[in-house]
Amino acid sequence: MKFKVAFQGERGAFSEQAGLAFFDERMEPVAFNTFEDVFKSVKKGVVDFGVIPIENSLYGSIHQNYDLLQKYNVFIVGEVKLRIRHYLLANYGVNLKDVKKIYSHPQALAQCEKFLKSLSEVEIIPTYDTAGSAKMIKEKKIMDGAAIAGKQARKFYGLKILKAGIENHEKNFTRFLILSRKKIIARENPKTSIIFTTKNIPGALYRALGVFAQRDINLLKIESRPIIGQPWRYMFYLDFEGSIEDEVCSDAIRELKRLTDYYKFLGTYEKGREVG
Template identity: 35%
Template sequence: MDLQNLRKEIDETDAALVELFRKRMQISRDIVAYKMEHDLPIFHPGREREVLLRVSEQAGEELSTYARVLYGTLMDLSRSYQSRQMNTGSAFVSEIRAAAERTPKLFPETALVACPGVEGSFTQQACDKLFALPNILYFRNFEGVFQAVDQGLCRYGVLPIENSTGGSVNDVYNLMKNYRFHIVGGCKLQVNHNLLARPGVKFSEIREIISHEQAISQCSEFLHAHPEIRVTKYDNTALAAKAVAESDRTDLAAICSHECGALYGLTMVEEHVQNNENNHTRFICISRDLEIYPGANRISLMCATPHKPGALYRLISKFAALGVNLTKLESKPIAGRDFEFMFYLDLEASVWNDEVIHLLAELSHTDEGFVFLGCYHEV
């Protein structure tokens, strides 16, 4: 038998499989109607185990594993299809649509905004990029920003979330699970780090450099080239610059923004000391209330998965099936649960897409944990 005939057989088999798939999904729809009428849950683990055991035995030893994967995927699709029928009027969908309807058409030009650090920080620059005329209230650390938004002291807060060189800002991710907030906007900022010191100080005199740990990470090559200089972590790059300005030491310098020089009377010792000239940081704008502005095209969420093989794959495959691009996947341990993790995901998608919002509604019913962080636009 030649290849063309074999391909013809495959095509005929696929056509039969598609018809059987359509029939199976229709039966799934009838089942969900029964479950809704009798107030039964979609997921029946005992039934699924029974099906997987049966088909793996029917497939034979050689194809047993493949059959389990195939039918595991089929049952995932069936649950997703059933969830969509049940979630048409769900509380999650209603909440998202209500938030989108009450959100103003334009992002505010001015507001009271919480920022970490002091004037001259990169977060302040990000704040100025997000808002035309922000009224900024500064806090010493990231947690102060979360607290200000959570307690209603500030309507918004701006925080760094990820750097193209240093990776995720772990302190921010670690705080996310402790506070109630939503992401309503974001921006990307080019970050150039400079070495600044008091006027008249030469590089040969410097014995200590202070800065935020992210800046230190982004300038690691420069710092490693000078092992004789001690490196000390500081709460914020702008706070480090301010500390140098207020010190009488002539052997102290800070890695910070160029703007800090003019603000705090410091001079440039070395310019652009970051590892990569193409160095960018992503910032998020958070609020206590859910706001979804027109043009929102990025979704952020937190989701836990069952502690069993294939669980993360099944989660990601749901988005892949809809053609949704996953741009971020970060895992953090769940306190009190050995080697179980909460996953943070960023998606190129919008809640205006019916398929996406119904998938999110399905995930919102998971027992392991789900938090919708927001749908927003990044500038």
């Protein structure tokens, strides 16, 4: 059975690689220009699933996607932790000494900062997408430039590798979430993601987190984002071990709701494995 799976970027993007790692040959890739387009396509049922990056192991969270999780009524149904290996790609006939411009997404440029600093007289040009940079130098026949992208982009656009493994650190992983308009509760090795806001009283966050500590529920991640229109107030994104259907977890959520102004369930899904 084939699934239409949305991702941001061009064919060969890391998000597409993450989707393929999760769905294998069942994935029918559908590329969109923006992350919000991915969310919209999932919510409207244009596609079956979406794939979005949520955090990098070296450079932290992708805040835009946290905000979009709050904005759109979609569910997290899976995750993939993809090993990100960057390549310097160029057209055939171009050598490293010929490269005067390097194109890539700002995140990729940051992840390859050490390598880029080792080069002299090279202009670094941020773009909207890693694979899109590879596509651009191919289509425009750029012979004095190169792109930083993944190996799949090299194969997809017929480029050559000038330098492999140029990321700052070998333990460079990005965690991707699988989105669906339908709630699917995982049974094996589950983790749960929620959003909440606390009441504006002393000790509110301490009490909210305490409902999990009192029940020995392991918290995996907490992220705060500003509430638009309410300066210096924050929305909290929480990941914890267990299923929303577990009695101890559902009991914790019932108590949490009494302590908060806003609560949203994002999903109970199987913990992702490291791939790539």
